[in-house]
Amino acid sequence: MADDLCFFIKESLIVTPKKSPLVLRMIVLIFAMVCGIYIFSICLKQVSTNTEDGFSSVEVVERPCEPPNVEAWEKPYVHYPKPKTFKRAECACSPVRLFAILSTQRSGSGWFETLLNNHTNISSNGEIFSVKVRRSNISSIVETLDNIYNLDWFTSASKNECTAAVGLKWMLNQGLMHHHEEIVEYFRAKGVSAIFLFRRNLLRRMVSILANSYDQNAKLLNGTHKSHVHSADEAEILARYKPTINATLLIPNLKQVDDMATKALEYFKSTRHIVLYYEDIIKNRTKLNDVQDFLRVPRIDLTSHQVKIHKGPLSDQVENWVDIQKALQGTPYESFLHQDY
Numbered sequence: 052m053a054d055d056l057c058f059f060i061k062e063s064l065i066v067t068p069k070k071s072p073l074v075l076r077m078i079v080l081i082f083a084m085v086c087g088i089y090i091f092s093i094c095l096k097q098v099s100t101n102t103e104d105g106f107s108s109v110e111v112v113e114r115p116c117e118p119p120n121v122e123a124w125e126k127p128y129v130h131y132p133k134p135k136t137f138k139r140a141e142c143a144c145s146p147v148r149l150f151a152i153l154s155t156q157r158s159g160s161g162w163f164e165t166l167l168n169n170h171t172n173i174s175s176n177g178e179i180f181s182v183k184v185r186r187s188n189i190s191s192i193v194e195t196l197d198n199i200y201n202l203d204w205f206t207s208a209s210k211n212e213c214t215a216a217v218g219l220k221w222m223l224n225q226g227l228m229h230h231h232e233e234i235v236e237y238f239r240a241k242g243v244s245a246i247f248l249f250r251r252n253l254l255r256r257m258v259s260i261l262a263n264s265y266d267q268n269a270k271l272l273n274g275t276h277k278s279h280v281h282s283a284d285e286a287e288i289l290a291r292y293k294p295t296i297n298a299t300l301l302i303p304n305l306k307q308v309d310d311m312a313t314k315a316l317e318y319f320k321s322t323r324h325i326v327l328y329y330e331d332i333i334k335n336r337t338k339l340n341d342v343q344d345f346l347r348v349p350r351i352d353l354t355s356h357q358v359k360i361h362k363g364p365l366s367d368q369v370e371n372w373v374d375i376q377k378a379l380q381g382t383p384y385e386s387f388l389h390q391d392y
């Protein structure tokens with residue numbers, strides 16, 4: 052329509068050439084320019100509405116990160132978070148992987164997490180879902196996870212801009228089994244990998260639970276309850292307490308924990324995962340290389356200052372050892388009586 056209008060004006064001007072040709076030419080020129088600007092502005096408007104409708108955001112257009120040098124299957128696991136609370140600075144274009152350590156209480160996950168956090172590029176933010184409101188429903192869980200994986204969650208473990216792997220420690224009984232369907236779907240959609248950490252010797256785990264729960268009231272270390280210690284002296288004090296295990300409930304309890312681990316592996320079998328055992332890491336620290344490879348971070352030697360509390364034969368650590376021996380003999384759990392760690 053704009054073109055028609057210009058053409059019409061041009062025509063009507065050209066049919067009266069008798070007047071001053073210079074002035075007429077100037078008028079034609081000015082009209083042509085005005086029409087040109089008008090058409091150009093319409094085109095601009097159309098271009099800008101197109102970009103608003105589309106999915107490309109201005110930031111992506113401005114600073115595209117180099118596509119990562121990864122195989123096709125790995126693409127969904129690579130992220131470039133844009134935290135709300137800070138700029139990733141020189142690491143803005145280094146990829147970030149998301150993970151969750153899925154474990155059970157007293158299975159060495161605290162120790163394992165301090166080892167991971169000794170890596171310059173790993174931020175594992177602790178047992179975030181030990182706080183009940185954060186796991187009260189799936190929307191709180193998702194909101195919390197989104198914050199963590201967007202690097203907007205701050206703990207002493209946060210490495211901020213140069214984090215290459217970010218995650219948390221999550222106990223199976225902290226909403227994970229209950230909301231497993233939604234969480235598996237979240238892990239799939241967001242590309243989260245799972246690190247299962249279990250303890251093989253569930254009898255030793257039971258001793259650790261009973262002792263830890265006793266200490267919650269007894270507070271053996273000068274009136275403070277500690278679940279993890281950093282010196283041999285402290286470990287020795289805590290290990291002096293010998294729990295009595297209810298022999299009747301022993302087998303059902305062990306079976307229940309065993310079943311929960313099996314069920315968790317079944318639920319999360321479609322999630323990219325690795326399964327680790329506490330005992331294997333204690334015996335062979337090179338297992339930690341497998342974890343670093345799994346998280347695609349450079350391999351380094353990882354250290355922790357935590358000290359193991361219960362050491363030596365189990366017979367020294369349980370008050371009613373004879374009953375326990377009797378209860379387990381001839382059952383699938385008999386080997387727990389003899390295994391180290």
Ligand SMILES: *[C@@H]1O[C@H](CO)[C@@H](O)[C@H](O)[C@H]1NC(C)=O
Pocket residue numbers: 168169170171354
């Ligand atoms: C890892 O542990 C070593 C030895 O304790 C320590 O010097 C280093 O600062 C730790 N690194 C991180 C990132 O915590």
Ligand SMILES: *[C@@H]1O[C@H](CO)[C@@H](O)[C@H](O)[C@H]1NC(C)=O
Pocket residue numbers: 184187188190191
């Ligand atoms: C989920 O839990 C949070 C925190 O307890 C609460 O504020 C929110 O209303 C709940 N949402 C739904 C959908 O129940």
Ligand SMILES: *[C@@H]1O[C@H](CO)[C@@H](O)[C@H](O)[C@H]1NC(C)=O
Pocket residue numbers: 142145146171172213214215348349
């Ligand atoms: C690890 O962190 C360092 C700085 O702390 C950074 O220079 C390096 O690029 C990071 N590595 C990865 C793989 O992100």
Ligand SMILES: *[C@@H]1O[C@H](CO)[C@@H](O)[C@H](O)[C@H]1NC(C)=O
Pocket residue numbers: 272273285
């Ligand atoms: C407990 O107190 C004793 C002395 O009263 C002190 O030597 C020891 O370091 C304290 N231990 C802790 C864990 O605070």
Ligand SMILES: *[C@@H]1O[C@H](CO)[C@@H](O)[C@H](O)[C@H]1NC(C)=O
Pocket residue numbers: 297298299300
């Ligand atoms: C073991 O637990 C059962 C069931 O709770 C209880 O009836 C029994 O008295 C307990 N035995 C001991 C020795 O505490």
Ligand SMILES: *[C@@H]1O[C@H](CO)[C@@H](O)[C@H](O)[C@H]1NC(C)=O
Pocket residue numbers: 335337338341
């Ligand atoms: C230690 O673990 C690594 C990695 O999983 C494995 O290749 C190696 O054979 C193990 N070494 C021993 C002595 O078990």
